[in-house]
Amino acid sequence: MSAVVLQMLCVAGLLGSAVLAIVLSRSKIATAIIYSATLSASAIALIGSIHWLLGDTANAVDLTLPIGLPWLGSHFRLDPLASFFLVVVNLGGAVASLYGLGYGHHEAAPHRVLPFFPAFLAGMNLVVLADDAFSYLLCWEFMSLVSWALVMAHHREAGNAKAGYVYLVMASFGTLALLLAFGLLGGPAGDYGFAAIRAAPHTPYVATLVLILMLLGAGSKAGLVPLHVWLPLAHPAAPSHVSALMSGVMTKVAIYGFIRVVFDLLGQPLWPASVIVLFLGGVTAVMGILYAMMEKDLKRLLAYSTIENVGVIFASLGLALAFQASGLKLLAALAFTAALFHVLNHSFFKSLLFFGAGAVLTATGERDMDKLGGLIHRMPLTSFAVLVGCVAISALPPFNGFVSEWLMFQAVLQSPELSQWALKITVPAVGALLALAAALAAACFVKAYGVTFLGRPRGATAETAEEVDLYSLSAMFILAALCLLAGILPGLVIDSLSPITLQILGGRMPVQANEPWLSIAPIAESRSSYNGLLVMVFITISASLAVVFIHRFASRALRRSPAWGCGFSDPTPAAQYSGGSFAQPIRRVFGTLVFHARDHVEMPPPGDIKPARLRIELHDLIWERMYEPIAGAVGFSSDKLNRLQFLTIRRYLSLVFVTLVTLLLVLAIWS
Amino acid sequence: MQMHSLEFDISHALAGGLVLISFMMLYQDRLYSLLNVFALHALVLALSVAWQAFIQNAPHLYVTAAIALVFKAIVIPVALHRIIKQLGIHRDIESAVGIGPTMLAGMGLVALSMVLILRVTAEADPLAREDIAFALSVVLLGLLVMVTRRNAVSQVVGFMSLENGLVLAATGAKGMPLVVEISVAFSILIAFIVIGIFLFRIRERFDSVDVSALDDYRGERR
Numbered sequence: 008m009s010a011v012v013l014q015m016l017c018v019a020g021l022l023g024s025a026v027l028a029i030v031l032s033r034s035k036i037a038t039a040i041i042y043s044a045t046l047s048a049s050a051i052a053l054i055g056s057i058h059w060l061l062g063d064t065a066n067a068v069d070l071t072l073p074i075g076l077p078w079l080g081s082h083f084r085l086d087p088l089a090s091f092f093l094v095v096v097n098l099g100g101a102v103a104s105l106y107g108l109g110y111g112h113h114e115a116a117p118h119r120v121l122p123f124f125p126a127f128l129a130g131m132n133l134v135v136l137a138d139d140a141f142s143y144l145l146c147w148e149f150m151s152l153v154s155w156a157l158v159m160a161h162h163r164e165a166g167n168a169k170a171g172y173v174y175l176v177m178a179s180f181g182t183l184a185l186l187l188a189f190g191l192l193g194g195p196a197g198d199y200g201f202a203a204i205r206a207a208p209h210t211p212y213v214a215t216l217v218l219i220l221m222l223l224g225a226g227s228k229a230g231l232v233p234l235h236v237w238l239p240l241a242h243p244a245a246p247s248h249v250s251a252l253m254s255g256v257m258t259k260v261a262i263y264g265f266i267r268v269v270f271d272l273l274g275q276p277l278w279p280a281s282v283i284v285l286f287l288g289g290v291t292a293v294m295g296i297l298y299a300m301m302e303k304d305l306k307r308l309l310a311y312s313t314i315e316n317v318g319v320i321f322a323s324l325g326l327a328l329a330f331q332a333s334g335l336k337l338l339a340a341l342a343f344t345a346a347l348f349h350v351l352n353h354s355f356f357k358s359l360l361f362f363g364a365g366a367v368l369t370a371t372g373e374r375d376m377d378k379l380g381g382l383i384h385r386m387p388l389t390s391f392a393v394l395v396g397c398v399a400i401s402a403l404p405p406f407n408g409f410v411s412e413w414l415m416f417q418a419v420l421q422s423p424e425l426s427q428w429a430l431k432i433t434v435p436a437v438g439a440l441l442a443l444a445a446a447l448a449a450a451c452f453v454k455a456y457g458v459t460f461l462g463r464p465r466g467a468t469a470e471t472a473e474e475v476d477l478y479s480l481s482a483m484f485i486l487a488a489l490c491l492l493a494g495i496l497p498g499l500v501i502d503s504l505s506p507i508t509l510q511i512l513g514g515r516m517p518v519q520a521n522e523p524w525l526s527i528a529p530i531a532e533s534r535s536s537y538n539g540l541l542v543m544v545f546i547t548i549s550a551s552l553a554v555v556f557i558h559r560f561a562s563r564a565l566r567r568s569p570a571w572g573c574g575f576s577d578p579t580p581a582a583q584y585s586g587g588s589f590a591q592p593i594r595r596v597f598g599t600l601v602f603h604a605r606d607h608v609e610m611p612p613p614g615d616i617k618p619a620r621l622r623i624e625l626h627d628l629i630w631e632r633m634y635e636p637i638a639g640a641v642g643f644s645s646d647k648l649n650r651l652q653f654l655t656i657r658r659y660l661s662l663v664f665v666t667l668v669t670l671l672l673v674l675a676i677w678s
Numbered sequence: 679m680q681m682h683s684l685e686f687d688i689s690h691a692l693a694g695g696l697v698l699i700s701f702m703m704l705y706q707d708r709l710y711s712l713l714n715v716f717a718l719h720a721l722v723l724a725l726s727v728a729w730q731a732f733i734q735n736a737p738h739l740y741v742t743a744a745i746a747l748v749f750k751a752i753v754i755p756v757a758l759h760r761i762i763k764q765l766g767i768h769r770d771i772e773s774a775v776g777i778g779p780t781m782l783a784g785m786g787l788v789a790l791s792m793v794l795i796l797r798v799t800a801e802a803d804p805l806a807r808e809d810i811a812f813a814l815s816v817v818l819l820g821l822l823v824m825v826t827r828r829n830a831v832s833q834v835v836g837f838m839s840l841e842n843g844l845v846l847a848a849t850g851a852k853g854m855p856l857v858v859e860i861s862v863a864f865s866i867l868i869a870f871i872v873i874g875i876f877l878f879r880i881r882e883r884f885d886s887v888d889v890s891a892l893d894d895y896r897g898e899r900r
Contacts, residue, residue: 664825
């Protein structure tokens with residue numbers, strides 16, 4: 008049985024479980040059955056795709072199904088790029104299913120989630136496997152619609168209906184852009200198979216237009232600024248394991264679409280295109296993490312952080328485009344590998360963090376960080392797993408986030424090799440943006456972790472929280488282990504990514520398996536190298552030594568005494584350092600410019616016993632300056648056009664007549 | 679340059695006559711005279727189709743001609759006469775736009791269709807070309823009649839003359855099947871019946887077949 012058939016059988020299994028979920032919808036055992044089914048289907052697909060990616064990748068396998076358009080059929084294909092993204096999708100799917108086995112029992116209306124969850128997984132698999140424009144768009148829309156249904160699972164909660172609406176509008180816009188892009192690619196001859204598109208020559212004009220359309224289409228799904236507005240609304244609205252899939256996996260499927268079209272189908276791009284991608288990526292990274300910094304809702308913070316990571320990935324892709332346009336295959340492969348590595352890493356730790364947020368939500372019913380706190384005592388295991396995720400996403404060694412960002416900065420540092428002066432200047436500037444984003448990300452996750460898990464509980468529910476079930480914990484620990492493994496065995500990952508860079512760019516990074524002691528050297532050992540294992544050993548030894556020394560010599564006698572409270576003998580938990588206070592310095596520095604942030608201090612006059620208040624005013628400028636005018640213009644023109652509903656019969660006839668005559672006139676003048 | 683034969687000249691004259699009669703329709707401001715002109719229109723159409731049947735050696739076109747003659751030149755005008763008599767509206771003067779501008783617009787439309795068709799179909803058979811150009815003129819003039827009239831009866835007449843233009847175009851092109859022709863004829867008949875019933879219903883309700891009564895009823899501005 009060929010590998011692609013195995014993948015399609017898994018997809019069929021997933022679709023079958025969606026149908027089964029409808030049949031079982033209100034039965035009690037449905038949750039266990041459906042998540043077990045999706046777990047096994049995703050696991051089989053995962054093993055199949057890993058096996059294929061590590062094995063013989065020289066020959067891509069095709070499959071044509073006689074469904075879809077009569078003369079076209081549906082084409083599916085498994086090649087290295089697709090198989091890598093299948094790994095990402097199915098790993099996310101398998102872990103989310105495992106998590107769902109426990110988390111799903113807390114679901115108030117499981118029949119709103121169960122049928123769509125397997126269908127969503129199937130949709131993402133199909134998008135990655137599709138090999139003609141028609142199937143691709145169909146599966147893409149299927150994926151969008153099913154995820155919309157999942158966003159609307161808790162439709163009665165405040166704000167979710169709006170989130171669903173904004174998502175639907177943005178998804179339709181994105182698909183329109185994709186439709187136009189494929190229309191341009193297919194050309195007047197109209198062969199929409201990917202093989203035909205790849206073989207056909209594309210003029211620079213068409214190529215640039217397609218790249219911009221793909222940035223709009225795939226970028227709106229992935230969350231590129233300024234098309235990101237739906238993402239922080241929709242991702243947190245879904246149940247947590249679905250949020251993990253949407254943030255950790257669906258954005259990757261969008262990135263897959265961008266890579267497939269821009270790198271694979273378009274062929275050689277022009278270098279100015281890379282400037283656009285680089286710039287958008289850098290801006291997205293910084294804006295995403297600044298939004299996240301201002302956020303106090305845990306799941307929304309994670310969603311904004313997804314935007315940052317998508318920006319990082321797009322910036323790496325832009326670098327790869329720039330190097331490719333200059334003919335530097337090795338460096339292009341380096342930047343591209345960094346992007347793919349980050350795709351993998353982000354799917355690990357973002358899923359982990361969303362699972363953690365889900366665990367907190369289950370235990371306390373709270374998403375607002377300012378009502379949480381002290382959870383490390385009540386939920387030690389969850390806290391540990393989330394800590395790993397936070398360290399990894401903050402790009403600290405020895406975890407995986409560091410490796411991919413390090414690789415990306417290695418590529419940034421090679422920018423003097425580029426031949427165009429515009430790129431020589433742009434790339435370091437974008438590099439600075441990315442460095443800023445990385446630093447802010449660390450600050451952001453110190454805030455997220457510190458406020459949620461450390462300190463004292465700020466609310467009643469946080470005081471009585473209980474550790475979550477074993478399924479959820481095991482899902483989180485599997486991901487935490489993967490974060491560590493990918494961090495100390497980066498050479499293994501880089502080597503498994505080399506078939507993809509060979510396929511897409513025609514070049515690859517040097518083989519890392521020969522390096523001693525699991526270190527990696529992206530270009531040559533004399534230039535730069537990194538050894539995750541060594542760093543981990545050093546960190547472990549030095550930290551243990553520090554602990555031993557402190558406990559041995561500094562605080563041998565444990566004393567418990569009330570902390571000095573500035574005269575307040577028993578400060579309330581609300582007086583603790585809060586998320587808002589943590590973000591304040593950064594809000595002061597960036598907020599005035601980016602969010603038009605204003606602090607208003609309402610100080611009562613002397614003698615008045617009202618409390619003084621600090622009110623913070625933040626504006627989402629992208630929403631206010633870009634989306635509200637568009638929405639206003641649409642509303643205004645539909646108001647005006649509404650009058651067309653109430654014309655007289657003779658006017659309608661005249662309209663038809665005038666239109667006909669105008670069209671004939673145009674024809675007469677043009678032909 | 680092809681020699682113009684007698685056959686060509688006659689079909690040309692008949693099609694041109696159809697356009698001329700469409701112009702006559704534009705300036706009729708009494709319903710009875712409009713109906714008479716329409717009957718003449720249908721008669722010329724029947725002649726034209728019969729002539730096409732003769733020169734194309736296509737006997738089924740004779741059936742088309744007969745349908746045009748019986749239904750459009752006799753049955754429908756007579757029925758509309760009776761309707762007008764029953765409604766008592768034979769004295770109505772009812773064009774919404776003045777005759778001068780209407781005639782000018784009509785000339786513009788004919789010029790447009792000539793320019794367009796003659797240029798688009800440069801390689802086609804000259805007979806079919808002229809025929810289609812005239813047919814488009816008739817269609818556009820029919821639409822113009824519908825647009826410039828207020829009375830429902832004259833809008834029906836405009837619609838029927840528009841359909842005559844379609845038949846002219848269809849018979850000019852060789853090889854139109856009879857089935858299509860008959861189905862078109864029947865659809866016209868059904869449209870006529872439906873519109874006739876509606877006329878009476880409108881009349882019952884509003885004491886008028888001026889379609890602006892409908893608009894007043896909807897409370898709309900004009």
